Amino acid sequence: MFLNDKLYISLVLIIAAGEAQAQPAPAGNYPIRPVRYVVGGAVGGGADSLARAIAQKLGEQWGQQVIVDNRPGGGGIVASEIVARSPPDGYNLLMAFTSHVTNPSLYPKLSYDAVKDFAPITLIATIPNILVLHPSVAADSVSALVALAKKKQLSFASTGSGASTHLSGILFAHMTGTKILHVPYKGAAPAITSVMSAETDMMFATMLSILPQVKSGRLRGLAVTGARRSAAAPELPTISESGGSGLAGYEANAWFATYAPAGTPAALVQRLNGEIVRIINSAEVRNRLAAQGAEALTSTPQELGRYTREEILRWQRVIRESGARAD
Numbered sequence: 001m002f003l004n005d006k007l008y009i010s011l012v013l014i015i016a017a018g019e020a021q022a023q024p025a026p027a028g029n030y031p032i033r034p035v036r037y038v039v040g041g042a043v044g045g046g047a048d049s050l051a052r053a054i055a056q057k058l059g060e061q062w063g064q065q066v067i068v069d070n071r072p073g074g075g076g077i078v079a080s081e082i083v084a085r086s087p088p089d090g091y092n093l094l095m096a097f098t099s100h101v102t103n104p105s106l107y108p109k110l111s112y113d114a115v116k117d118f119a120p121i122t123l124i125a126t127i128p129n130i131l132v133l134h135p136s137v138a139a140d141s142v143s144a145l146v147a148l149a150k151k152k153q154l155s156f157a158s159t160g161s162g163a164s165t166h167l168s169g170i171l172f173a174h175m176t177g178t179k180i181l182h183v184p185y186k187g188a189a190p191a192i193t194s195v196m197s198a199e200t201d202m203m204f205a206t207m208l209s210i211l212p213q214v215k216s217g218r219l220r221g222l223a224v225t226g227a228r229r230s231a232a233a234p235e236l237p238t239i240s241e242s243g244g245s246g247l248a249g250y251e252a253n254a255w256f257a258t259y260a261p262a263g264t265p266a267a268l269v270q271r272l273n274g275e276i277v278r279i280i281n282s283a284e285v286r287n288r289l290a291a292q293g294a295e296a297l298t299s300t301p302q303e304l305g306r307y308t309r310e311e312i313l314r315w316q317r318v319i320r321e322s323g324a325r326a327d
């Protein structure tokens with residue numbers, strides 16, 4: 001055999017081995033190495049807390065490590081880009097939140113498509129935000145806050161442009177005819193710190209991340225953003241019921257869901273859906289979520305796909321009518 005023939009055969013074998021390695025492992029053999037759960041929020045935020053609870057349980061089931069990889073920035077864009085570009089083999093999952101469906105309207109030149117570049121796995125939970133104020137802000141009700149905002153410039157912190165903590169404030173300002181300055185931060189922890197230090201006046205914070213500060217009195221809770229009161233803080237009215245006629249019908253919950261890269265094999269998507277849904281629906285996790293103000297909310301992959309498309313259209317209208325933009 002000539003040297004060139006040997007070289008040719010060697011190259012063929014190397015390429016074939018590489019292609020075999022790149023193929024997604026059968027669902028029955030998955031996972032054979034650690035799985036990365038990418039979160040578009042900082043440590044300590046609502047998305048991070050949910051991801052860690054799921055990662056722990058999946059790791060116990062699989063006997064394989066599930067690593068939570070926090071990639072805050074751009075209201076979840078950084079994390080979404082990472083997962084969209086990852087191999088569709090189930091080893092890179094995304095814990096997404098509301099900004100996944102608002103970013104397409106706020107950032108028309110995203111490097112990924114929020115629908116086409118992802119394989120929906122399941123919804124995880126829905127959580128109302130709490131409208132909280134620094135104690136120095138002279139408003140003890142939603143209607144008093146609206147009156148104050150019409151007299152002086154107020155500011156609200158968020159976990160990033162496009163997040164529910166941003167859009168809750170935009171919707172509030174739009175419905176009340178006020179102009180409240182949006183100050184985005186890279187995650188829940190720095191945003192909450194800004195309100196606690198009076199760097200900003202207020203925040204529409206997820207209940208998971210803010211309830212301890214409200215319970216301790218370090219921040220004043222005015223109302224929740226859901227359609228009904230929360231069992232975790234029943235003393236707080238809804239914005240809709242306490243803000244007067246101008247805020248009737250106000251609702252802006254945060255929600256969380258898990259996606260994989262587009263092209264992930266259907267059998268693997270179904271397996272991930274079944275195992276994550278089982279975890280979320282367990283009494284232990286449901287009770288833990290309820291204590292933190294969250295409501296377990298699971299779905300089929302098809303239902304999540306449809307919900308994603310519907311939410312993109314819903315927030316597209318709000319963003320267009322309010323003139324909201326990424327800061």
